Amino acid sequence: MKREVDGVTIECVRGDITRQPDVEAIVNAANARLTTGGGVAGAIHRAAGPGLEEECRPLAPISPGEAVITGGHDLPNAHVIHTLGPVYGSDHPEAELLANCYRNALRLADEHGITSIAFPAISTGVFGYPVEMAARVAIGTVLDEAPGLQNVRLIRFVLFGEQDLEVHERILAAGG
Ligand code: ADP
Numbered sequence: 001m002k003r004e005v006d007g008v009t010i011e012c013v014r015g016d017i018t019r020q021p022d023v024e025a026i027v028n029a030a031n032a033r034l035t036t037g038g039g040v041a042g043a044i045h046r047a048a049g050p051g052l053e054e055e056c057r058p059l060a061p062i063s064p065g066e067a068v069i070t071g072g073h074d075l076p077n078a079h080v081i082h083t084l085g086p087v088y089g090s091d092h093p094e095a096e097l098l099a100n101c102y103r104n105a106l107r108l109a110d111e112h113g114i115t116s117i118a119f120p121a122i123s124t125g126v127f128g129y130p131v132e133m134a135a136r137v138a139i140g141t142v143l144d145e146a147p148g149l150q151n152v153r154l155i156r157f158v159l160f161g162e163q164d165l166e167v168h169e170r171i172l173a174a175g176g
Helices: 037-047 050-059 094-111 131-148 162-172
Strands: 002-005 008-014 025-029 068-070 079-083 116-119 154-159
Touching: 002 131, 008 131, 008 162, 025 037, 037 050, 037 079, 050 068, 050 079, 050 116, 050 162, 068 094, 094 116, 131 154, 131 162
Parallel strands: 008 154, 025 079, 025 116, 116 154
Antiparallel strands: 002 008, 068 079
């Protein structure tokens, strides 16, 4: 499903964040040290190859809500934007920190002239953020930011599971 806001297309698809060859940047649900791990970070580092971790080393550590940019290495994407989501129940205020992830990633992409970007559902895996609450923050933030973007024209949410896709589609259709 798609929605257009001020010339920016926002869409939700089911899939794997490492298999989005038509977007310039993918977003990593990173850990503070920007190392490989499980979930999204593990999949991205595996697909990108060891050069990604090497490029990340001098940029670490990052704090919740912060975003940094690297090349895509062996990924089909030119860039990876790494952001650290809040751990639900321990990093406060969670919603603000999660909104910062999306806002900072979008602004960084825009500053680099990136036209298309794909996000996973940050913090909803190991970090334990309930998916419906996280989706409201994610989609609300993207809808708020879209009118201010100069370069980004496609924002894609890539959801791993069918239920996560349904939740995101429902919230996007309702306008956040
Ligand atoms: P966090 O530590 O921020 O919670 P995770 O990587 O554990 O990040 O999970 C974030 C979300 O991404 C979860 O909903 C998980 O199911 C999903 N996910 C895991 N692997 C992938 C992938 N390869 N592509 C897209 N989404 C993924």
